[in-house]
Amino acid sequence: MKNLASELYRKSHGNCAQAVAMAWHSKTSQGANLSKELVRCGRGQAPAGLCGALYALHRIAGPENAEHLTGSFAKASGGHTTCKDIRAAKTMPCIECVEVAASLLDKHSQNS
Numbered sequence: 867m868k869n870l871a872s873e874l875y876r877k878s879h880g881n882c883a884q885a886v887a888m889a890w891h892s893k894t895s896q897g898a899n900l901s902k903e904l905v906r907c908g909r910g911q912a913p914a915g916l917c918g919a920l921y922a923l924h925r926i927a928g929p930e931n932a933e934h935l936t937g938s939f940a941k942a943s944g945g946h947t948t949c950k951d952i953r954a955a956k957t958m959p960c961i962e963c964v965e966v967a968a969s970l971l972d973k974h975s976q977n978s
Contacts (some may be wrong), residue, residue, distance in 0.1 A: 867893050871968035875961055881908020882960050883918035886967045890926050894975070897926060910949035917949045919960075919967035927974050935970050942966045 871889035875882060883904035891897050904922055907913075912921035920939050924932045940947050943966070944957035952958055958966070 867972040868965045868968045871964050872961060875964045881905070881918055882964050882967075883907035883912060883922040885964050886919050886922035886971065887926065889968050890922075890971060893972075900925060910953075912949070915948040915950055917943075917947060917952055917963050917967075919963040920947055923967040923971050926971055931974060935974060938970050939966060 867889045870892055871885045874880065874888050875885035879885065880888060880901055881904070884901040884907075887897055887901040887904055891901065900922075904912075904918070904925070907918040907921050909918070912918045916924075917939075920936065923935055923939065927935055936947055942958070943952050943963070944955055946952045946955055946957060952963065
Protein backbone atom coordinates (compact mmCIF):
# COMPACT_ATOMS: atom_id res chain seq x y z
CA MET A 867 0.00 0.00 0.00
CA LYS A 868 2.93 2.31 0.70
CA ASN A 869 4.08 2.15 -2.92
CA LEU A 870 0.61 2.77 -4.30
CA ALA A 871 -0.01 5.74 -2.01
CA SER A 872 3.38 7.15 -2.96
CA GLU A 873 2.68 6.70 -6.66
CA LEU A 874 -0.76 8.32 -6.39
CA TYR A 875 0.73 11.30 -4.60
CA ARG A 876 3.63 11.65 -7.03
CA LYS A 877 1.30 11.55 -10.02
CA SER A 878 -0.87 14.28 -8.43
CA HIS A 879 -3.93 12.10 -7.97
CA GLY A 880 -4.95 14.21 -4.99
CA ASN A 881 -3.30 15.63 -1.92
CA CYS A 882 -1.44 13.66 0.76
CA ALA A 883 -4.62 12.69 2.63
CA GLN A 884 -6.37 11.62 -0.55
CA ALA A 885 -3.40 9.50 -1.66
CA VAL A 886 -3.55 7.50 1.58
CA ALA A 887 -7.34 7.13 1.31
CA MET A 888 -7.22 6.07 -2.35
CA ALA A 889 -4.53 3.48 -1.63
CA TRP A 890 -6.64 2.13 1.24
CA HIS A 891 -9.71 1.94 -0.97
CA SER A 892 -7.71 0.17 -3.67
CA LYS A 893 -6.52 -2.44 -1.19
CA THR A 894 -9.75 -3.00 0.72
CA SER A 895 -12.62 -1.58 -1.37
CA GLN A 896 -13.62 0.39 1.76
CA GLY A 897 -14.04 4.14 2.05
CA ALA A 898 -14.96 4.84 -1.56
CA ASN A 899 -16.04 8.42 -0.81
CA LEU A 900 -13.37 9.25 1.74
CA SER A 901 -10.91 10.71 -0.76
CA LYS A 902 -13.59 13.22 -1.83
CA GLU A 903 -14.12 14.19 1.81
CA LEU A 904 -10.37 14.80 2.19
CA VAL A 905 -10.05 17.19 -0.73
CA ARG A 906 -9.36 20.13 1.60
CA CYS A 907 -7.01 18.27 3.95
CA GLY A 908 -3.71 18.80 2.17
CA ARG A 909 -1.12 21.54 2.67
CA GLY A 910 -1.77 21.93 6.38
CA GLN A 911 -5.53 22.30 6.01
CA ALA A 912 -6.53 19.14 7.91
CA PRO A 913 -8.27 19.76 11.24
CA ALA A 914 -5.93 21.12 13.93
CA GLY A 915 -3.26 21.57 11.24
CA LEU A 916 -2.44 17.86 11.29
CA CYS A 917 -0.42 16.41 8.48
CA GLY A 918 -3.04 15.38 5.92
CA ALA A 919 -1.59 11.88 5.57
CA LEU A 920 -1.81 11.43 9.34
CA TYR A 921 -5.36 12.78 9.36
CA ALA A 922 -6.37 10.25 6.70
CA LEU A 923 -4.77 7.53 8.82
CA HIS A 924 -6.91 8.66 11.78
CA ARG A 925 -10.08 8.68 9.70
CA ILE A 926 -9.48 5.19 8.37
CA ALA A 927 -8.15 3.49 11.51
CA GLY A 928 -10.69 5.14 13.81
CA PRO A 929 -10.41 7.32 16.90
CA GLU A 930 -9.69 4.35 19.16
CA ASN A 931 -6.39 3.82 17.32
CA ALA A 932 -5.43 7.45 16.75
CA GLU A 933 -3.19 7.90 19.78
CA HIS A 934 -1.06 4.83 19.10
CA LEU A 935 -0.76 5.58 15.38
CA THR A 936 0.01 9.24 16.04
CA GLY A 937 2.86 8.20 18.32
CA SER A 938 4.30 5.94 15.64
CA PHE A 939 3.96 8.65 13.00
CA ALA A 940 5.54 11.25 15.31
CA LYS A 941 8.48 8.95 15.96
CA ALA A 942 9.15 8.79 12.22
CA SER A 943 8.75 12.55 11.78
CA GLY A 944 11.02 13.69 14.58
CA GLY A 945 8.19 14.24 17.02
CA HIS A 946 6.00 16.34 14.75
CA THR A 947 2.38 15.79 13.74
CA THR A 948 1.32 19.06 12.12
CA CYS A 949 2.10 19.88 8.54
CA LYS A 950 3.56 23.25 9.56
CA ASP A 951 5.95 21.72 12.10
CA ILE A 952 7.05 18.88 9.81
CA ARG A 953 7.80 21.35 7.01
CA ALA A 954 9.56 23.81 9.32
CA ALA A 955 11.75 21.09 10.81
CA LYS A 956 12.38 19.57 7.37
CA THR A 957 12.30 16.11 8.93
CA MET A 958 10.24 14.47 6.16
CA PRO A 959 9.07 15.59 2.75
CA CYS A 960 5.35 15.21 2.06
CA ILE A 961 5.88 12.07 -0.01
CA GLU A 962 7.51 10.41 2.98
CA CYS A 963 4.59 11.42 5.22
CA VAL A 964 2.30 9.65 2.76
CA GLU A 965 4.52 6.57 2.78
CA VAL A 966 4.76 6.44 6.57
CA ALA A 967 1.00 6.87 7.01
CA ALA A 968 0.26 4.18 4.42
CA SER A 969 2.75 1.78 6.01
CA LEU A 970 1.27 2.33 9.46
CA LEU A 971 -2.21 1.78 8.08
CA ASP A 972 -1.11 -1.41 6.36
CA LYS A 973 0.47 -2.75 9.57
CA HIS A 974 -2.58 -1.73 11.59
CA SER A 975 -4.96 -3.48 9.20
CA GLN A 976 -2.91 -6.68 9.36
CA ASN A 977 -3.02 -6.64 13.17
CA SER A 978 -6.74 -5.95 13.39
